Amino acid sequence: MFFRSDILNLTPYASARDEFDSVGQQSLILLDANENSLGDPLGRHWERYPDPHQRALKQRLSGIKGLPAGQIFLGNGSDEAIDLLLRAACTPGLHNAVILPPTYGMYAVQAAINGVEIRRANLKSDFSPDLAAVLAQTDEHTKLIFLCSPNNPTGNCLPDAFIEAILSKFDGLVVVDEAYIDFAENPSWSRRLAEFPNLVVLQTLSKAWGLAGLRLGMAFASPFIISILNKIKYPYNISQATQLEVLEALQAEAAMQARVQTLLRERERLREALSQVPAVLEIFPSDANFLLIRTTDADGIYQKLCAQGIIVRNRSREPHCANCLRITIGSPEENQRLLQIMQ
Numbered sequence: 001m002f003f004r005s006d007i008l009n010l011t012p013y014a015s016a017r018d019e020f021d022s023v024g025q026q027s028l029i030l031l032d033a034n035e036n037s038l039g040d041p042l043g044r045h046w047e048r049y050p051d052p053h054q055r056a057l058k059q060r061l062s063g064i065k066g067l068p069a070g071q072i073f074l075g076n077g078s079d080e081a082i083d084l085l086l087r088a089a090c091t092p093g094l095h096n097a098v099i100l101p102p103t104y105g106m107y108a109v110q111a112a113i114n115g116v117e118i119r120r121a122n123l124k125s126d127f128s129p130d131l132a133a134v135l136a137q138t139d140e141h142t143k144l145i146f147l148c149s150p151n152n153p154t155g156n157c158l159p160d161a162f163i164e165a166i167l168s169k170f171d172g173l174v175v176v177d178e179a180y181i182d183f184a185e186n187p188s189w190s191r192r193l194a195e196f197p198n199l200v201v202l203q204t205l206s207k208a209w210g211l212a213g214l215r216l217g218m219a220f221a222s223p224f225i226i227s228i229l230n231k232i233k234y235p236y237n238i239s240q241a242t243q244l245e246v247l248e249a250l251q252a253e254a255a256m257q258a259r260v261q262t263l264l265r266e267r268e269r270l271r272e273a274l275s276q277v278p279a280v281l282e283i284f285p286s287d288a289n290f291l292l293i294r295t296t297d298a299d300g301i302y303q304k305l306c307a308q309g310i311i312v313r314n315r316s317r318e319p320h321c322a323n324c325l326r327i328t329i330g331s332p333e334e335n336q337r338l339l340q341i342m343q
Contacts, residue, residue: 002143002173002198003088003228015235017052050240053230057243060250061218067190071220073229074238078179078202078217082146083110084229085200085219089143089173090116097144098137100129102153102318104177107146122319127154127284129162135169144173149189150180153315153326155286157186167196173225175200180288182208182260183267190220197222207289208260211249214242263289267329273339280342281323290328298323301342308341310334 016033039047058069075081086097092115099107101122111118119137123129145166149158167174176189178201190201201220206212219229267286274280274293279301282294295301302314302325313326
């Protein structure tokens, strides 16, 4: 079983909006949730709690993602889903999870917060995964394997054959984090949820959609896994402001796709220009909205860029990333300024 028995048996908190569904109903006198019916001091209308199930938003995302609303979980960024999966699956001090460094740092941080041992199966020096090494880190207490694809900070997608092998050979939860999937040619693993009951796919609106400030992450999985996440989340984890703003933004899918294409063109322009810079020794292939580059002196270049008001990420302390900087693809003007300084 994927989840702790006490979580399976848990009776979740029932909010006022769970007991009575007021979504879409007009002219109701709501005296059930101890809200302030007078509104906020500026006369705005945020006095009501948001829909705890985000029904309208999930219906819209269902059409975009091609998945039933019952297979969608919405969180305060995908970090919330990572935290909830660890809490639901792992007993502190007993269970463990596997990651593939260098990778997204929050897997290890949230595991530590939840008292879950992290086991590491490092990527190879070319940032490809080692199937045998990953499986060797698992035992009867391993509950999750986190696979970031496209990976952060390396930028590459993990091979489909590798992910499929992990899903087939490991009977715990396999979490495929696709925060950057909109910049990759590979299709999402969400299309294969029916094949693998242990698959959880994470995505976000922070990258391609440009909505990082609204904090909206998504998890796609079987209805059973989604029901567990909904059972243990905070009652009103997505604010009404976020739900309304995201609903409006999702109407502009074509504009989002156009912006993605601009970033992809800029990624290739930046790659070509940086390849001519003497201080840049290597530029790694990227399926994301950033480039990882190996330089002659990452610490020195980082400090010089900071002094000019350009902030990148120094990833030199990560496995196989000596003297590496991670550069997010900015606007054409921002990228041009970066190149002027680097050249």
